[in-house]
Amino acid sequence: MSPREQPAVPPAEARRAPDFRSYYGRPILKRPTWKNPDVPVYLFAGGLAGASAVLAELAAATGRPGLARTARLGAAGGALAGAGLLVHDLGRPARFLNMLRMLKITSPLSVGSWILAPFSGLTTAAAAAELTGVAPALGRVAGVGAAALGGPMTTYTAVLLSDTAVPAWHDAYRELPVVFAASAVSAAGGLGLLGAGAGENAPAARLGAGGAAVELAASAVLERRLGEIGAKYSTGRAGRWMAAARALSAAGMVGALTGRGQRRVAAVSGLALLAGSLALRFGVFHAGMASAADPRDTIVPQRRRLDAARPAGTEPGPQPSPTRGVTTT
Amino acid sequence: MSFTLDERLSAPLMDPAAEAGYAEHPPRMGFFTDTSVCIGCKACEVACKEWNAIPEGGLDLTGMSYDNSVGLGASTWRHVAFVEQATPNRDAVDLGMPSVPQGALQDDRELRWLMASDVCKHCTHAACLDVCPTGSLFRTEFGTVVVQEDICNGCGYCVPACPYGVIDLRPGDGRAWKCTLCYDRLGAGLEPACAKACPTDSIQYGPLDELRDRAAERVDALHEAGAEQARLYGHDPADGVGGDGAFFLLLDEPEVYGLPPDPVVTTRDLPAMWRRAAVAAAGTVAAVAAAFLGCRR
Ligand code: SF4
Ligand code: SF4
Numbered sequence: 001m002s003p004r005e006q007p008a009v010p011p012a013e014a015r016r017a018p019d020f021r022s023y024y025g026r027p028i029l030k031r032p033t034w035k036n037p038d039v040p041v042y043l044f045a046g047g048l049a050g051a052s053a054v055l056a057e058l059a060a061a062t063g064r065p066g067l068a069r070t071a072r073l074g075a076a077g078g079a080l081a082g083a084g085l086l087v088h089d090l091g092r093p094a095r096f097l098n099m100l101r102m103l104k105i106t107s108p109l110s111v112g113s114w115i116l117a118p119f120s121g122l123t124t125a126a127a128a129a130e131l132t133g134v135a136p137a138l139g140r141v142a143g144v145g146a147a148a149l150g151g152p153m154t155t156y157t158a159v160l161l162s163d164t165a166v167p168a169w170h171d172a173y174r175e176l177p178v179v180f181a182a183s184a185v186s187a188a189g190g191l192g193l194l195g196a197g198a199g200e201n202a203p204a205a206r207l208g209a210g211g212a213a214v215e216l217a218a219s220a221v222l223e224r225r226l227g228e229i230g231a232k233y234s235t236g237r238a239g240r241w242m243a244a245a246r247a248l249s250a251a252g253m254v255g256a257l258t259g260r261g262q263r264r265v266a267a268v269s270g271l272a273l274l275a276g277s278l279a280l281r282f283g284v285f286h287a288g289m290a291s292a293a294d295p296r297d298t299i300v301p302q303r304r305r306l307d308a309a310r311p312a313g314t315e316p317g318p319q320p321s322p323t324r325g326v327t328t329t
Numbered sequence: 330m331s332f333t334l335d336e337r338l339s340a341p342l343m344d345p346a347a348e349a350g351y352a353e354h355p356p357r358m359g360f361f362t363d364t365s366v367c368i369g370c371k372a373c374e375v376a377c378k379e380w381n382a383i384p385e386g387g388l389d390l391t392g393m394s395y396d397n398s399v400g401l402g403a404s405t406w407r408h409v410a411f412v413e414q415a416t417p418n419r420d421a422v423d424l425g426m427p428s429v430p431q432g433a434l435q436d437d438r439e440l441r442w443l444m445a446s447d448v449c450k451h452c453t454h455a456a457c458l459d460v461c462p463t464g465s466l467f468r469t470e471f472g473t474v475v476v477q478e479d480i481c482n483g484c485g486y487c488v489p490a491c492p493y494g495v496i497d498l499r500p501g502d503g504r505a506w507k508c509t510l511c512y513d514r515l516g517a518g519l520e521p522a523c524a525k526a527c528p529t530d531s532i533q534y535g536p537l538d539e540l541r542d543r544a545a546e547r548v549d550a551l552h553e554a555g556a557e558q559a560r561l562y563g564h565d566p567a568d569g570v571g572g573d574g575a576f577f578l579l580l581d582e583p584e585v586y587g588l589p590p591d592p593v594v595t596t597r598d599l600p601a602m603w604r605r606a607a608v609a610a611a612g613t614v615a616a617v618a619a620a621f622l623g624c625r626r
Contacts, residue, residue, distance in 0.1 A: 026399070110463075158609070
């Protein structure tokens, strides 16, 4: 049958009867207005920057100037990109300073802005000192300050997503910080492999491989624990991104463990780890978008909770049915 | 007055205005929307648009009965839902609902329309307000939740935070908008425009305590009259959002009207989220440090 000949309305048996009631199948939640690719890339850039800031100081302290330089530039670049993307995502970018009007602990975006703003300044100062050689001591102090904020940089974005009504994000609040931290660590390791020579890249290789392993394990746990809602991470657009993330991170992990001594293998493994981390952020982003759009994710668990709490013997009477199914019978 | 963390985030809270820092304030005001007398005239939608000077939000013929405004949004602050149902004919009391000739239906079935005017719930524990990073969303002295459009920077966090899908960014404007419970009219001692316009008093405005009492009486009366499907929604201070400032009497399950059956304010779990994030952040630092341990040059 050519597309033209297909009936506009599929026959009744082709339309799967939903096992829950809703208002014309409309979603309950509003579609998040966060933009694609701004927000997933912001999640990635912030994570990469945070873990890189920690890596940079330890590399400098252990006498690995090449690795320290790469990580410092990565930290500053990631922070500035993240801040830029965050501003670009606003409905009113000119008002971005309103983010710092107050510090509000119930708003992960407020807390995050208060982490991101000083972190961007400090990493930029450290990178500038690195590049120009001017005021190295001040640069070093800035770098240590940035490293202190590096850990929180890798996980506040997980709280940002979880502190919403979107089931696939909210319900994942236990695993998501671990997934994001591991993804950030893996990306920072990847960048180190890409930028530092074989003489200095051993910590980066370990970090990349370890981060990727935890990322893979924690996202598998997340998907499984969430049950039906976890399916949002394995189907559709999100599913494709998550599959890509798994393949890339696994490949990067193997490469980092086995080939860090060869310049080319190290660089390719580093790129794979970075790409895996980025793909994971897209996957998590799209899982939430799909979950918000699906009335089932919102209605079914809530209905089940209510029915379980209902005292026995008080089941509702005969249920009215939508007219469409009944008029013809 | 002092409040525990639980009371601040999700537990029953009698006085949200006091929790927000108003030492002295008027009683908490709200809406009781009794959908059993709604005739679907949409006077509320129109009055709201007119009074608040809300721009047109797009015109669609949706095929969803007489509902062409689809749902609440940045430019629709009252929304009248239309549900068409065939129900078993139980010769229940005539609520005066509009009906159509029964000929097309079997004898034991009748067609009924459910109509309900939806609105922002002005939650006791409002997730939109909790997550707003700029302080644009705030609690008024009447216990309602309002956006200050001169502060909102359009970050959009409130949008996925609302468990009812109420608030949204307005395309082209970039800022978040929703029902203000006519904050400007309340200050002048007037009732909100929708309640004023409602011809059947389906939308009732008043002190929340009085409305809750009135609603309990109404639902009892309906049960006595045989309308056993009548139930209140959002009236209970012990529910997941601490009770709604705007609550409803419904004639079917909430999800049939597009309402979440058992919403919970997302910030209930925020302390646990921050704890997990702090541990994971420490894990990041530990992992990086471990990568250097025993690494020879
Ligand atoms: S219904 Fe949504 S928009 Fe209204 S107060 Fe509650 S959380 Fe905020
Ligand atoms: S969009 Fe505006 S009102 Fe909503 S959370 Fe952001 S700043 Fe607050």
